[in-house]
Amino acid sequence: MTDAAKLTSTDPAGDPNTLMTLTNVVKHFPIRRGVIIKSEVGQVKAVDGVTLDIRRGETLGLVGETGCGKSTLARCITRLFPLTSGTINFDGHDISRLSPRAMRPYRRQVQMIFQDPYGSLNPRRRIGSIIGDPFAIHGVADGQERKLKVQELMELVGLNPEHYNRFPSDFSGGQRQRIGVARALALRPKLIVCDEPVSALDVSIQAQIINLLKSLQSEFGLTYLFIAHDLSVVEHVSDRVAVMYLGKIVEFADKSKLFGSPRHPYTAALLSATSIADPDRAAARQRIVLHGDVPSPINPPTGCRFHPRCPIAQPICSQLEPALIPVLNDTSAHITACHFPLADGQHLPTGRPSIEQGGEKSAS
């Protein structure tokens, strides 16, 4: 794990273009059993050593399937969860061990947009007070000034400022997500972590929110960490994309590189599995159907975590964890954690995986 960190290009923390650097971020959730005396019987290894850098003004897409740890990582970045280990460097400061009090100034600069437009707004509070929360918490503006600021924000995200006194239940999903965007934008943060911001919305509304996020980004120079499971959305919004599998980044590259020549078999499979709303292109693509399901993060496979589902796995894959490094003749901007990366244009066979957990050749 540590050599993976060292090998990822030059130290991005010193680069002035880097807004945030994650180094070996680990988040394990203990599983406790017992009624009165609780003993730890295991750990959910939700995030297990993630190293990433987020550049100023970019949209970094983070994709992965349910349970890969992408939402946990988002909550580590916004310090909703304490880290198990690793560091987070934001704008030149290590914020990974700050106390809640010391964290407050950074909270203004790192904001979050949540997935569920219904759950992320308190149903018992008025919209004006919800969007005004950041001002109230940080003591920025009061009374009439706060109201004006909130209404300005509402206008900015395409809500009618006259609806200041309404309740969340008066709004549709798309409008609620706009409320969430307004709240995140209130303190003019540098980084906004978008945790599946459109996946709960209807398609015609999704595009409204995506366009809104894009226009706000160019207007305020925002940096986005955009988390989604929908690859076509991520492809549309991102500059660079990281693919996560079972708590680890398996591939990280510029969007065009990642979608054009995926190196990791998982990336390739994910790309081929994404639904395309175009019958001809859908029929033309070579679909790699992975077998089996994502294993449990409590007891992840040894070596490369993808090996039990990987059609091209070799015995070494179950024994040695591959480092996240440039492979083949990629530049340092395209890193992959795979022992047998795919060459340009190489297709993944669709057969069943031949390596089982522990490296034994399976019978089937």
Place this chain on the structure above:
Amino acid sequence: MSLLEVRDLTVSFHTADGLVQAVRGVSFSVEKGHTLGIVGESGSGKSVCTQTLLGLTPGADVSGEALFDGHDLLTMSNSELRKVRGARIATIFQDPLSSLHPLYKVGWQIVEMIRAHQHITKSAARARAIELLDMVGIPQAASRVDDYPHQFSGGMRQRAMIAMALALNPDLIIADEPTTALDATVQAQIIELMASLQAELDSALIIITHDMGVIADTADDVMVMYAGKAVEKADQRTLFYQPHHPYTKGLLESIPGSTGAGEKLRPIPGQPPSMISLPSGCAFHPRCAYAMAQCRREIPPLYDIAGGHTSACFLPTTIVGIGPEIDEARAQAADAVRATDAAAALQNPGEQP
């Protein structure tokens, strides 16, 4: 004669807030061996349509006809309907966890399902259950048959649901958002599985989804629903490449990577309407860039565009497809009508709408 022929289906619910007109006069048909995709956003009435066919919308006001193999499902008694449901029409739901009983073994549930409709021994039914689980790709089916639903992963539960749906070789399978709760890689497995099983069994399939990508992968024919009405019906390729209705066009243009998507997405403005107080005329008119006076006054009927392609829109039937030039043609046509309307309004100021 089609296997299922639905004519002018209307479904409404009484709620505390008012009358919800969930489905407003929808007609469609499915042939044996064909897949019909019903696509629409939440509240479009797409699920209510098929739930009503199976008698799963108690308390609703239903009218219309749904001929399944010549018999009207809507007038069947409960006991007749029970014989049809499961045996001849099977359903696959979005959330397999809520459709599988958590306290019974998966295999037991399939066995009971078979034995409710067929007089075979327990052991024969069990053998059939194992065969089915094996067919839908559950590894070690012979031992997994005795697992409880919670021991299955999401994808495996959906496979088990499919196995259950296939247990009695149904003539029609209705899949309501079958992959929505699943991850992309698992979704791909399930879509592939459903396609291959349908080809094998030669049954008819109705897939209800909000995902145009699923439609592009599976459907032969597509019906697009908006606010309880079918706004456009066509075969799959026509719908994706030669859409007529501005809503269909708008849907395609707002999906990244779709046939209509450009560098910048062009979302449909506004919000979906409330099903209790629908806009007058065409329910889509408040969000439509080409809305004319007529659209606010009258509900457009389904016009014939080309063989089998119909669209509920007053725009000229000759303007189909996606792209800036065609949008331009649509806008010109709408402008021309608006100009005529304005001229007419000047002549008869009393009839100003």
Place this chain on the structure above:
Amino acid sequence: MSISELADQPMPAPGDAGAPSGSVLGRSPWQLAWARLRRDRVALACVAFIVFLILVAVFADPLSHLIGWGPTQQDRATGTDINGLPTGPGRIHLLGADQLGRDILVRLIYGTRVSLVVGVAAALAAVVIGVIVGLCAGFLGPAVDSVLARLMDVVLAFPFLLFAIALVTVIGPSELLEIGVIAFFSWAAVGRIVRGQTLAIREREYVEAARSLGAGNLRIMVIDVLPNLIAPVLVYVTLLIPISIVFEATLSFLGVGIIPPTASWGNMLNDAQAGGLYQVAWWFLAFPAAALVLTTLAFNLLGDSVRDALDPRTERLFAK
């Protein structure tokens, strides 16, 4: 699935494209609940009855003056017959008299005052304690929770009636002590409910959102969690008041609550059963018992209605 999906379709706000204006916009969840409650005839009848009880309790003095008997005034002339047995309902004593010739109606009126004061005060005290403890237990993490949750378990495990009797015997009965005893044995139940709700609410995304904005524990507890607790707590209060009233009656019945000659429904019942008097004087037992039952019923039915009004989901799905 389908019906709820449709019923949950939010009403788009006017001014947006496609949105019809009008209907229920901008009303708070409380206003909506109140509107629903107003349509509920049972709830209105219960409210009317409770208001009537409150008026009776407040105006007990003028009422007794009007009736012409004091609460402890013994009518030796007409209240008891020559055998010393109480007289039944009639012109002089509307609801009859007790074994000392006291007017049952007047005593009932004063008993209403005791029941309401003790019931409401004890319930409110229990709710305040229960909400604070439950909120802290549910919100402040496992360490605080394990201490407070155990504490609640211990309180709930107490044989409360025995303990109450013992306590009152040692300290000596008084109204204040009675309120304290009832509150002490009721708060833990409230605390448990509040704790459970808080545990659920603190996992909601809006609490995460508040945290990510930098809000502290106290702010989140007061601004984000508390308003969402009001609904379940309100329901529980309307159910706790009749429980407290019955608790009060029980203690008084057992002679460890309100000290005679002050009237309470409980000690009236006690008087009635003493020496089997109720066998000859049914009114002695029937009227206090009826008052107790009707009051309890009114609060319980109101509690049900409040719950229905505050939980639109059930209402929307099943009401026509």
